[in-house]
Amino acid sequence: MKRLLVSLLCFVLLAGCANVPLESQPVVVPGERQGQGSGDVVAEPRPDLDPLTLVREFVRATLKPGQNNAAARAYLDDAGRASWRPSRSLTIIQNTFGTVYDTNPQPDPNTQVVNVRGSDIGTLDQNNSFVPDFSSALLQVKVRKQPTGQWRIVDPPADLYATESDFSENYTPVPVSFYSESSNTFVPDRRYVVAKPQSGLPGRVMDLLVSGPSTSLSGAVKNFLGEPVEIDTNVKSLDDGTLVVPLTGLAGVSDDTRNLIAAQIVLSLQYVTSARIRILADGAPLVPNHPDWRLNDLPAYGSTLSPSLELQGLMTVGGRVRSLGDGSPVPGPAGNGGYDVVSAAQSLDGKRLAVVEREGGGVRLRIGDMGHDLSQVALGGTTLSRPTWRPGTGEVWTVVDQLSVGRMVVNQNGVWTALGVNATDLNQQGEISELRFSRDGARVAAVIKGELWVASVVGVGDSVSLREPRHLQPHDLEDVVDVDWVAQDNLVAVTKSTSQPVVRVTVDGQRMDAFNSSNLTPPVHGVTAAPGRQIVVADMSGLWTASVLGEVWRPQAHTMKDADPFYPG
Template sequence: MVAALVTGAAVLLGGCASLPESSTPQAIGTIAKEPAVTSVPAPTPGREPDLLLRDFFGASTDPGGRHAAARQFLTQRASNSWDDTASTTIVDKVDVLPESRSGDQATYTIRANRVGQLEPGGVYQAVEGNFEAKVRLTRVDGQWRIDELPAGVIMDRPQFLKTYQRKALYFLDPSGSTVVPDLRWISAAQQDMTAQLIDMLIAGPKQSLAGAVLNQAGKVSVKGPITKADGRSAGVGIGFGGLRVDFQGASALDQPAKDQLAAQVVWTLANAEISGPYVLLGDGKPLDDRLPNGWTTADVSSTNPMASATSMVGLHALSNGALVAVTDTGVSPMPGYFGTGPGIRSIALSRDGKLAAAVADTGRTAPDPASALMVGPIEGFASPVVEGATMTRPTWSLGDNSVWTVVDGSRVIRAARDLNTGQLVTAPVDTTEIGSLGATVSELRLSRDGVRAALIVDGKVYVATVRHRPDGTYALGSARPVAVGLGSPAVSLDWSSGDAIIVARAASDIPVVTVAVDGSRMDALPSRNLTPPVTSVDASATTAFVADSRAVFQLNNNDPAGDRYWREVPGLTGVKAIPVLPG
């Protein structure tokens, strides 16, 4: 599995989709983000049947005209009966094994590793397992053609990555204050990308996010053609010049809803490298009279979840069971409970750095609870909230209005301050939908937009959707595996962006990887300078921090690819500690 991870990292798509104003990890050994090949193969005269089959898989990556390119490789009978809408399976390491062959007939067995499933709307689902199918070919006018094949489309992963591009649609968290990425895989020419992305925004989020995000784009439609900002229709989405789009029905929205619609459109197009300014109209009039000449990402920067207070709060660390602030020259103990109370096992700072939540040793032995969740001002007194035998590292929600942890490996608890009494009140989070994942949840981290949770369950990595119900309760659901083929158990994780997770795994060769939130990508991070085991990871948009067997190290995402390696954190040189960032 380790070898598979290294090999897979070398062929996965480069460039994690992320907000343009945030820094993205530089992937190791990935291919270019834009398609390397824009054409698909046509049948070559005299082609041997096994090679023709491989060409067919390459042609299957073009979905245009009901896979018209791939149908060239089929007999008329097979083309008439082939249901290309049944499924889309992405495979790796394809073997074409001969089973029988006569003068005009040949049968082959296709064996491969299943790595993904492409669902309607360009939604990628990571899967694993074996794929096997039989394909029969026959000669037609002296040329081999496929006469019998299974329903659905089979795509070889390298060909898939050359033809499809991963883009992010942006919806809104339930409060409407920040955008949430929804990754999709699209096969479209750049000049068609703008219209396709906006159409997909209007169509709404993927099923796993339905009910968990807002979509102002779903209340409008596009009126007339999308043009460049100067009104020209040619080359929309290519080069400079911006674009103009008129949304029918947008004039009925109030101004906050118009601003939210603009945020969705601007972040989606800017992330797709479609240049602005974006002249956005509602029934012929500007969405905002102050921006008649177009919107930019600066105009919607308040909805960027990556624009957090992390840089203002700074790095902290848990050392000898107490919280310390880290400077370039050393560490200084924090005042109050968290800086003086010994026995803190894990801790999380609120995103504004004003509060802390810690799992502390109660000093009691079984059957009494050994751990307590303590919450309070970062420099003040802390109150006990809940107790249990074990607890995961706490994690803060968007807005710092609640803190979550997993008690005794299975009970997810949300602690929030009661608006009437001011007291911290705990409530269980409904985990019915994710209960079948495994026995023990050892890590839970909320995304910065608050809409997703990354979990480690029995050493495997999942991403679930956070649902806020009308009655005020919360639930976790729609969990999907995202680190298929990780090879070794995951021991720690954190969000580096809204669509990527950093995972520390129990391995000495590749101890840290990044994983896309849809499971489509896994990239090995450098291991230079690390001394496994890596026991903890914490991340911001620009930097990853880990604790290994010796010290705390950092990896700067903005370093050139050839100069990326883990450096010991100034101020923590030679100190055994756990890095702590807000969240």
């Protein structure tokens, strides 16, 4: 009987153990950030921490792995551990920050108020997008000595705070793709997802796709994965490595749209997986006879938005337009001195030219075919910014007197008409000296009072608005004089600075990197860039080229003093 009981007990234990998984697959809960689940054992802080150190370590523990912000929750008193429900907003502060006692005396010697001194870098909003905001970190934390003699936080902040380095270590940027109908291409929307566990990254990216574009692109792009489309079950990997993305809610969707949905998914997931992607709709292949996808299965979306390699770029110098390829003047009045050219822009296909011509005490805009007379259009003023061509539309934009954005549209008869742009949100930031369209047409970059700004382009019928302006790198980037798009989600800007005359900035302003300044003679006053092309900058001595960060600038083959370069677009 004893042997029988032991055998039965072992059988029950083994059966129970068989139901305990060795590793659980991550389940993505919409809206949760790292460390906002439940069930982790809280490890106690080091003993005998003073209030200042306690608060510093509390901030440092915010993004440590663990559910329910367990590592940070350990610094709270018992009541705080049970009741703390921080918001989904994450405030990112500079790595160097201080903690000091509040100057107001506390009536209870066992209670202290600690002020966190530092600077905000920005916030990670509820869409997991970075919003730059440089300001003083306003954070007060009350701590109280517990019966155990240990100090603990008794009023934890409503929002999460983390340092810039901790944020970079725990979150990975992912350009999530949404569709631009005007330019027939996909636009990257830079978002941030929790980096670990790595196996959960595809699921977290898919959640962002279904939730739609960030506020910065709302109205400027289209999401094919919005309502009523949903993720049917968890995104998972099969034994052969294939990643399965199961969707539902696609009944009646056309084949063309299904192909665009597949492209949107594959383009977004390429940054977090190299596996084959099997896209299902209610259990069947999303696209009939095409269950599995890789990046090379997609058409070259956006390839027509970059200038042909045969178009080597142009420059304005001495009132004329010349070729960057050989330095010779372009044919027609723009090159032979017929116009006193201040600035110019070539259309993406290279067939048209827009020039700002100096006339009397002001300037006028001319547009026409390359090599021919350019028609003077109904747009002029004291100043006009360098023209920029709106992708997919044939429109030419320029800023009039640094205040209003002028928009020229051509009809079938070749007649150019001036239309308005609702740029109120951007105008409110100050005088605009430069404006440049992104290659996909969904955004503009602007130089406003020496600062770098980005806004979305929202079109409804014939009307166009510039919305959601964002100030990039407000603390570290100033005296900007020119800007261009080196990629869809990266800009290159030039400044009057001698220490960092050329910088690359992400479209959300989360990161900035300086180019090598060797060989340059500041101040730098002009820049042009395009995907797959060398960056060309203009300084006091002429034109210089480079391709990547850290590369030494080399003289452009046909450099000229006082030249301003520009690629088509």
